[in-house]
Amino acid sequence: MVATTMPLISSLISKLPDDFPAYTFTPADDFFWSPEKQTVFYVQESDDEASLLHELAHALLGHASYHKDIELLDMERDAWHHAATDLAARYNVSIPVDQVEDSLDTYRDWLHARSTCPHCAATGVQTKKRDYKCIACFTKWRVNDARVCALRRYTLPN
Secondary structure: OOOOOOOHHHHHHHHHHHHHHOOEEEOOOOOEEEOOOOOEEOOOOOOHHHHHHHHHHHHOOOOOOOHHHHHHHHHHHHHHHHHHHHHHHHOOOOOOHHHHHHHHHHHHHHHHHHHEEOOOOEHHHHEOOEEEEEOOOEEEEEOOOOOOOOOOEEEEEE
16 A cells, blocks of 8 residues: 655645635635635645745735736735745745745746837836837837736837
8 A cells, every 4th residue: 555645735725724714725726816806726736835825925915916017026026025934934834045036037037028129129118007118219019918828019109
């Protein structure tokens, strides 16, 4: 008979609903926080306790929406900081700095791609929720949401 072990996340997830009754914890295909549902989604078959605490940190910090793309990066940084400094100690979880930086790098790369001018490749500035303007050649463009899909940039008339 082969002994099976539960992923490390099972032990942690068994504590969180009692400690944070305002939130629901639901298995899913990925880790994410849904402010509309007040639900932390997690990968049940995972041992990635750090990502679970990171998503819980979004909930505890009241992260719901953002207006400028840089605000999303700020929220991600703040959630990792809260998870690593407060929640990790409380639950005796180690959050590797490399994991935090790798995760933040994906958002930095996302932000850089969105803000790169499709005409001259200079860095633009965000003027509205999904609109950018190049400070070098004055091209304007609109981006799609592109957090979980391919980035698209559409040039706008000047």
